[in-house]
Amino acid sequence: MTERLHGTWLLVRFELRRDRVLIGAWLGVLTLTVVASAAGTASLYSDTREQVAAAEAINASPAIVALYGPVLDVTSLGELAMTKMTVLYAAFVAFLGVVLVRRHTRVEEETGRAELVGATAVGPDAPVAAAVLEAGLACVAIGVLAAAADVASGLPVAGSVLFGASWTGIGLVGSAVALLAAQVSSSARAVGFLASAIIGAAYLLRAVGDTSVTWLSWLSPFGWGTQLSAWSSPRAWVLLLHPLLAGVLVAVALGLRRRRDLGAGLLPDRPGPATGSPRLRDAVTLAWRTQRTAVVGWTVGIGVMGVLMGSIIPSIGSMLDSDGARAVIEAMGGIGGVQDALLAAITSVVAVVITCFGIAIITRAAGDEHDGRSETVLATATSRDRLLLAVGALAILGTTWLLLVAGLATALGRGDGLAAVGASLVQAPATWLVLALGLVLLTLRSRWAIAGWGLLAVFVTLGQVGESLRLPDWVVGLSPYSHVPKYPVEAVTWRPELAMTALAGLALVAAWLRFRSRDIG
Structure with missing residues (x-):
């Protein structure tokens, strides 16, 4: 047994x-989000009565419960503050496990690197063990950081520790789901889609359980986070369910792994047509063909998110039924002003999520270059200009399309005009600038494309929570997101929009000039 795991820790160090x-950016953004939520909620309510009224308003809205989960103890400040974190943001923790395990299992097999590693002095089970261990360490780290953030923000220590442990547990489940999916398909893209579908189904099952058939929540690992009731009358034994499920999934995955060949999946690959379409000779068409499933999946996901977010906005007045909140409402021009402010805030968060789609397209292009696929395409009559155009157009036009979908879906959920469409589209220049900088990183050196995630994390930190952290204005202003007009709260100012568009254009020109001259690979 020891021989089969020989070299595991060496591979863990290498993967870390x-x-x-990637891990640093993910942990940083999630931790700062916990700090902002924990610190901001306490300042909204002056006494327990106001907290209870807000919690009861959340429970009275099926849309909010479906998205965030219920507040089991309406008197608990910690549970109210961590409502979004317990379920919605737990999904991001699960996806962290998916990304890490998929990257070091199926992606390594698809590119042939797993076979090269296996030819060295490592045990046959070491690569899989290393991937699971790295994901586990990342999940433990985010759990510890979340607990520390809650404690530092003034929430009870016991509840903070239990909440952090629940995040670790859901991350372990996400990692195990990815490992199981990696045994089923030989395509890294299909593995990501399958794992995302399983996590989405678990989230949907929890939403149905929390809004109608209560016992269904116990069938979903996302429901366990709520049923833990970390902040009052905790059921600590619920924390055992996450590692138990993860252990079962890992055991099943390892059993399936022994039934397949390296590089293959349990499901046979479908043979493609004997002759490819002549349209695939064009790099832009080829890029669309390889990414259309992702575009469709993102479109559906963003549409559902937009409808849910939009349906929450009309009920915001009942959630802010406190003396302090009423003063804020009056200062903002009544309930309508508060709803507009919430709309602006929601669209800014959705814009960040959509930017992740474009960054993923760019990092995928870097992977194609590392693995030799870009060189193969350039060996045909395809020019470098056309290849870069394919990547840039798919990233930028794809995010613009998703912003439009988000706006229309939010307007549909809100049922009140098309202000949501304008609020979503004003985010476009900021996303264009971030993606243009990501393309610059790609063209400077393909391996630098991964730093686009770090760049996004920095911009989100500065733009979304920079003011809450009381950073200097010039530091906050480094983020493109900080210059987006807060429409419809305020009128659209075209100067920053045009300036960011111009900067994005200059960055694209710089990327084009660099890509024409550097070596491929």
């Missing part, structure tokens, strides 16, 4: 070094 930017 490779993923230091």
